[in-house]
Amino acid sequence: MSKNALIIFTRKPELGKVKTRLAKGVGDEKALEIYIYLLQHSAKIASKVSASKQVWYTNSVEQNDLWDDSIFEKYTQIEGDLGDKMKTAFKHSFENSFEKVVIIGTDLLNVATDDIESAYDQLDENDVVFGPAEDGGYYLLGMNQFIPELFENIEWSTENVLNQSIKQIPDQKFTLLDEKNDIDYKEDALRHHELEEIILK
Numbered sequence: 001m002s003k004n005a006l007i008i009f010t011r012k013p014e015l016g017k018v019k020t021r022l023a024k025g026v027g028d029e030k031a032l033e034i035y036i037y038l039l040q041h042s043a044k045i046a047s048k049v050s051a052s053k054q055v056w057y058t059n060s061v062e063q064n065d066l067w068d069d070s071i072f073e074k075y076t077q078i079e080g081d082l083g084d085k086m087k088t089a090f091k092h093s094f095e096n097s098f099e100k101v102v103i104i105g106t107d108l109l110n111v112a113t114d115d116i117e118s119a120y121d122q123l124d125e126n127d128v129v130f131g132p133a134e135d136g137g138y139y140l141l142g143m144n145q146f147i148p149e150l151f152e153n154i155e156w157s158t159e160n161v162l163n164q165s166i167k168q169i170p171d172q173k174f175t176l177l178d179e180k181n182d183i184d185y186k187e188d189a190l191r192h193h194e195l196e197e198i199i200l201k
Contacts, residue, residue, distance in 0.1 A: 004051035004120050005098040007089045010106050011058040025186030026199050033198050034189055039066055042106040047071050048113040056089050083151035094146040102142035107182040109192050115177060127172035130162060134181045137161040
């Protein structure tokens with residue numbers, strides 16, 4: 001069994017409940033369509049990663065959805081802020097004897113299987129790896145040991161997330177992957193031809 005674990009945080013694709021910032025610019029129906037497109041992309045690239053793959057849902061697990069039950073283990077996120085949720089998922093993986101654990105969300109179109117594989121490679125020489133996002137957060141986090149401090153005292157959903165996270169690990173060696181852009185607003189989506197087509201059709 002692989003000693004690498006890949007955690008994917010997701011939510012059910014429900015009208016009016018996903019990509020709410022994007023929906024302000026494109027409407028609920030197109031926001032949902034874009035979200036489903038992003039989920040399909042995330043499932044496709046994740047399925048090819050050499051790791052044990054876990055999908056963690058908000059509220060409750062979905063069976064027989066676009067996350068293939070034969071490829072992805074499925075769990076429910078705990079209540080709490082994003083830090084509490086991620087801390088629990090990472091702790092679960094390390095307690096189950098995984099040696100390198102990486103988490104991604106489902107908000108990027110330009111993240112590839114190779115980016116995730118590179119994160120595992122970086123953990124040979126580093127304790128922590130971040131995939132920085134243009135908005136000051138991160139689209140990927142990986143570590144080769146459980147470091148709960150990374151999920152504490154962080155102003156989640158602000159431009160301070162990455163910098164505050166780095167300050168939490170003064171004694172650990174870390175590295176950064178290439179910066180990428182989340183799809184949070186209409187302007188973000190319009191930077192991608194595939195998403196622009198959904199918006200303009």
